[in-house]
Amino acid sequence: MDRPESRCPPPGSLRLFVLACLLILTAVLTYPMLRTISLWFHSSLTRSYVSGTYSIVFVNYPNEQIARDVARAILDKKLAASVNILPKTSSLYFWKGKIEESTEILLVGSSF
Structure with a gap:
């Protein structure tokens, strides 16, 4: 018979998995905002029009x-x-x- 502790993942790996999932979710949800900010920043630094931006x-x-x-x-x-x-x-x-x-x-x- 299996011991109960052999069925559970080690405590550290579960935390790492949850942290990785939160990081991926944060990146996916903030991508549009970060892209817009980076295009605005590039456009203002180079004083040029960047395709994909609108005025x-x-x-x-x-x-x-x-x-x-x-x-x-x-x-x-x-x-x-x-x-x-x-x-x-x-x-x-x-x-x-x-x-x-x-x-x-x-x-x-x-x-x-």
């Missing part, structure tokens, strides 16, 4: 014609995949110590 830019313009001109220039230079122009954006902001209000045109651009 969205929001810029207000005083009128629709200027917004259209800028949108066409951005698309001509292939700096964005698409540009949206949203009419009549209300902006409130501080200017020279006072709160100002104006109506502007919002230009939204997204990269490849």
Whole structure:
């Protein structure tokens, strides 16, 4: 008849197995976040665009014609995949110590 202690793994190997499983699980769950951070870090250090990263830019313009001109220039230079122009954006902001209000045109651009 087998002794009961011969069926159980040694105490140290069970701890090692659990630790290895937790390490693998942590790596799998944090990979997307670590990849994003590393791409951002590389892009900021080299000041270059890294494939697989995306950007969205929001810029207000005083009128629709200027917004259209800028949108066409951005698309001509292939700096964005698409540009949206949203009419009549209300902006409130501080200017020279006072709160100002104006109506502007919002230009939204997204990269490849």
